[in-house]
Amino acid sequence: MIAMQYSFTLPADYDMEIIDRRIRDKGPAMNGFPQLGFKAFLSARQGEYGSRENLYAPFYLWDQPEGASSFICGPGFAALSDAFGRPRIRHWIVWHAHVSPDLAAARFADSEHLAIEPHASLSDLRQQEVDLAKQATRDSHALACIVAFDPYDWAxxxxxxxxxxxxxxxxxxxxxxxxxxxx
Structure with missing residues (x-):
């Protein structure tokens, strides 16, 4: 499994209804995409829920890397790149993925990015993060809880x-x- 996300920061005065409409129009086309665990079409509005920016930032969980490759090389991503420019895509190796059968009830998402300290035991860190993810799933009733790492940026x-x-x-x-x- 791999996770990936790209993000577009939009101007403070950007009409976010444009993004909402894009999500409504284009979102269903990803239903049934091969090797896709899920794609969460995400947006944030400046000043809402602590967001400092207007964002369009889809997050993907892929069952196999080939699915991500097929998407990135396909017409949907080409259309996105034509509309917004080609984004840098962050991607991570998944350590733990809990996905509830009730995933369709998701209305909000959150993400947190943390640096891995130099010389940290990756084995210990992985276990700590998996344990935290399992606890967060129980405590918050999360519909999905993903923890993953990037061995290039060590995050x-x-x-x-x-x-x-x-x-x-x-x-x-x-x-x-x-x-x-x-x-």
């Missing part, structure tokens, strides 16, 4: 999908879920 991502807005903090970004596609 982890914690990502969750929720029916209710999670609490904002100085370290997490909260999004609205406009559409949730399943493979």
């Amino acid at each position: 982890t991502v914690r990502f969750g999908l929720h029916a209710e807005a999670p609490p904002a903090s100085n370290t997490n970004q909260i999004y609205r879920v406009g559409h949730l596609a399943r493979g």
